[in-house]
C-alpha cells in the first residue's frame with residue numbers, strides 16, 4: 001500500500017472498494033454502490049460511487065454511520081481515512097457475528113469523493129426524498145481515528161464550546177460519546193463541526209450529527225499532552241494528506257479506543273430510538 005492511493009475514480013479506489021465489499025459480503029451484508037459523478041479541481045469528470053450496507057431493522061429511524069473511503073492523490077490515506085473505514089468494517093462484522101438484532105436500521109456508508117469536496121455524502125443527502133430525510137434519525141461520522149499524536153475528539157453537538165449550529169439532537173450524541181469515554185476512564189474533549197467532513201450535508205439538512213476525530217493539522221497543547229500523552233507543540237498528524245500517511249502512520253491504541261466508542265454509540269442507536 002506504500003505507493004498507491006485511493007483517490008476517487010482511480011484503480012486504487014476500485015480495488016479498495018472491492019475489498020470493502022468482499023468483507024461486507026463475507027459478513028452477510030449486501031453492499032450496494034451509489035453512483036455519482038462530479039468535476040474535480042482540474043476540471044476532469046470523475047465517475048465514482050459510495051458503498052452502502054444495511055443491517056436489518058426498521059428504516060423509520062435509520063442510523064447512518066459514515067466515513068470516507070477515498071484518499072487524497074498524494075498518499076495512501078491510512079489514518080485519513082483508512083482508520084475510520086477499518087472501524088466501520090469491524091463494527092459491521094461484529095454486529096453480524098454477534099447476531100445483534102437491530103431495532104433501527106444501521107446504514108454503513110463508505111463515502112467516495114470526500115477529498116474532492118465531500119461529494120459522496122452531499123450527493124447522498126441531495127438525493128434523499130422527504131420521507132427518507134425524515135426517517136434518517138442521525139449521522140455518525142468518522143474521519144481520522146488513529147492520529148499518531150492524536151486526541152480523543154468528539155464533535156460539539158450541543159454547541160457548548162464552538163456554537164457551530166448542529167441540529168437539535170446532536171447534543172445527545174455528543175453526550176453519549178463523552179459518557180462512554182468518562183465511564184471508561186478516558187479523557188475526551190469537544191471539537192467543532194467546521195464543515196470539513198461528510199457530516200456537513202446532514203448538518204445542513206437539519207439531521208442530528210455526531211462523530212469522532214483524532215486530529216489533523218491542529219497542534220497538541222501542553223494540557224493535551226498531560227491528558228493523552230504524545231508531544232505538545234507538534235501537530236496531531238504530521239503526515240496529514242502526505243505520502244507518509246501509510247501503514248506506519250497508525251496509532252493502534254487510539255484506534256482501538258475510538259472504535260470502541262463508535263461501536264458503543266452504533267449499538268445504542270441501533271437498539272433504541274434516539275431521544276431528541
Ligand SMILES: [Zn+2]
Nearest residue numbers: 080081143144
Ligand atoms: Zn478525511
